[in-house]
Amino acid sequence: MPTTAAAMYADLSLTLSEAGAGRPVLVLHGGGGPATVAGLAQHLSRTAHTIAPVHPGWDGAHRPAWLTGIDDLALAYLHMLRDRGLRDVLVVGSSLGGWIAAEMAVRDSEGSITGLVLIDAVGVQAETEHITDFFALDARGVAEHSWHDPDRYYLDPAGLPADELARRQANMATMRILAGDPYMHDPALLGRLGQVQVPSLLLWGESDRIVTPAYGAAYADAFGDGRLEVIPKAGHLPQIEQPEATFALIDAHLRQSGDASDQQ
Numbered sequence: 001m002p003t004t005a006a007a008m009y010a011d012l013s014l015t016l017s018e019a020g021a022g023r024p025v026l027v028l029h030g031g032g033g034p035a036t037v038a039g040l041a042q043h044l045s046r047t048a049h050t051i052a053p054v055h056p057g058w059d060g061a062h063r064p065a066w067l068t069g070i071d072d073l074a075l076a077y078l079h080m081l082r083d084r085g086l087r088d089v090l091v092v093g094s095s096l097g098g099w100i101a102a103e104m105a106v107r108d109s110e111g112s113i114t115g116l117v118l119i120d121a122v123g124v125q126a127e128t129e130h131i132t133d134f135f136a137l138d139a140r141g142v143a144e145h146s147w148h149d150p151d152r153y154y155l156d157p158a159g160l161p162a163d164e165l166a167r168r169q170a171n172m173a174t175m176r177i178l179a180g181d182p183y184m185h186d187p188a189l190l191g192r193l194g195q196v197q198v199p200s201l202l203l204w205g206e207s208d209r210i211v212t213p214a215y216g217a218a219y220a221d222a223f224g225d226g227r228l229e230v231i232p233k234a235g236h237l238p239q240i241e242q243p244e245a246t247f248a249l250i251d252a253h254l255r256q257s258g259d260a261s262d263q264q
Contacts, residue, residue: 009079015054015061020045023258024086026077027052030095031134031175032237033059033167037094040239043247044092048254053077055100057174059167070096070123070178070186074103081112088259090115092250095210095236096179099123102189105196115257116200117250120208120236121219122179124190129215131184135176146236148207153241193222199257200226203249205234205241 017034019041025048027041034054041052055073057063067073077100081089089112093101098121105113122131132145143154157165200223204216213230220228229249234242 009076011064012056012067012076013062014056014076014080017041017052018050020048020050022048023254024049024051024089025254026081026089026091028077028091028093028097028100029055029058030097031171032095033171036237037097037239039243040092040247040250043243044250044254047251048090057177058171060170063174068177070099071103073178074100074107078104078107078112082110087112088114090117090254090258092117092119093121094119094239095122096175099179099184102193103186105198106189106192114198114259115253116196116198117203117253118200118219119203119239119246120205120211120216121202122184122211123186124193124219124222125185125187126190126215126218129212129218131215132210133183134210135172135180145209148205148233148235148241190222193226194224197224199253201249201253202226202228203238203246204228204230205236205238206230206232207235210236
């Protein structure tokens with residue numbers, strides 16, 4: 001007879017891209033989908049065993065009816081790590097993926113995770129810094145809030161193929177279900193981060209207007225071992241706008257964090 005956890009996850013078939021060898025690194029994308037972290041995952045696969053899932057409900061991946069919150073997704077990924085016997089895991093999350101990573105860390109009772117990298121993450125309610133209402137922005141507003149150089153990255157929806165537009169709309173519908181109420185945060189998360197003692201690097205684009213560097217500073221301060229690094233000339237996705245600077249900081253954290261006995 002299957003355990004309660006096994007039965008719960010029986011209808012969850014995760015779509016995973018894997019490459020490389022070495023320390024396990026779980027790379028979690030944000031609302032923009034797996035393409036936003038594809039270059040980062042490819043880079044990390046040169047020195048690590050990189051696992052990059054497509055979140056259920058994104059890009060056509062099946063989302064079970066019971067998966068309705070970020071906490072559900074965090075527990076599902078923890079179950080995946082434990083089911084595969086993975087330990088000394090570095091979890092890297094961008095935006096919404098950073099929120100998932102933080103929720104995983106506070107629930108990691110078995111110590112599978114030994115390091116975190118949160119890139120312009122949402123997920124907490126800071127006292128003086130608020131998360132911009134992404135759903136209220138038009139395409140131009142999204143570009144202005146998300147990029148240091150919005151003119152370079154702005155895409156007019158009117159020029160997108162119908163299938164690409166449908167994919168984006170479906171992704172946003174899933175994001176509303178998982179993170180729309182309360183909007184883009186867990187009210188209890190900030191107060192729980194102090195129990196997370198693994199080395200936690202928070203990377204922030206200096207021009208991010210979705211969640212500002214000041215929001216990132218409050219996030220970093222809440223961790224037991226958190227550190228903020230601000231990346232110049234980057235917005236909400238520094239791994240795309242400033243990949244060299246972003247990758248260098250993550251590479252250093254990959255080497256410096258984790259289980260020392262596993263790195264000998």
